[in-house]
Amino acid sequence: MTVRTAPETPNRSNAVNRRLWGFFAALVATVFPVFAMASNPFQTGATGLSADTLAMLTPLAGIAIMAVGLLALFGRIHWMWLVGSIVGIVLLFGSDQIVTWIRGLFGV
Template sequence: MSNKTRRAFTLALCVGLLALQASPAMAQFTGAGAQATNWFVQLLTPIVPLAVAIVGILCLTGRVNWGWFAGGVLGTALFFGRDQVVQLFRGWLGA
C-alpha cells in the first residue's frame, strides 16, 4: 500500500472512530440519547454492508490486511449488537 493510500485510509478510520465517539457523547449532553443513537444506527445501517464489501474486495486484491477486515466485522457486530452484549455480561455477573 502506498504512503498516500495509507494516510487516506488512516484519516478515514480516525474520522469514523471520532464519529462513533462523538455521537454518544453529544447525545448525553443534549439529553436525547435514545433518539441520537437511533438516528446514528439508521444512518449506518445501509452504509455498513457496502463498506464491508469494499474492504473485502480490497483484502482479496491484497491492498488491505485481512486483520483490518476481521476487526471491522467484529467492531460492526459489537456496535449493532451492543445491547445484547451488555445484557450478556450482566447475566454473567448476576446484575
C-alpha cells in the first residue's frame, strides 16, 4: 500500500531551495572566511595589463613632450599646451599613487 501525499507547488519548492542555498552560502562564508574574501580572478590579468600598458606608454609620453615642446618653441602652439601635456602625463602615470594618497587622507 502506497501513501499519496499532496504534491508541493513548484513555486514553494523553488523558494525553499533558494532559502537553503542562501543559508548554505552564508554558513560557508562564516565558517570559511577565505572563501568570502577570495580575490577577483581578473585582478592578476588587470594588473599585468596595467603594467604592460605603462611600459609601452612611457617612451611615447617622452616623445610627445619633446614634440609638443618643439612646437611651442617654434611658436606653432601655445605654451599652455606643453604645461597641460605635462600635467596630464603626471596624472596618468601617477594615478595609483594619487589614489593611495587620497585614500590615506580620508582613512579608507
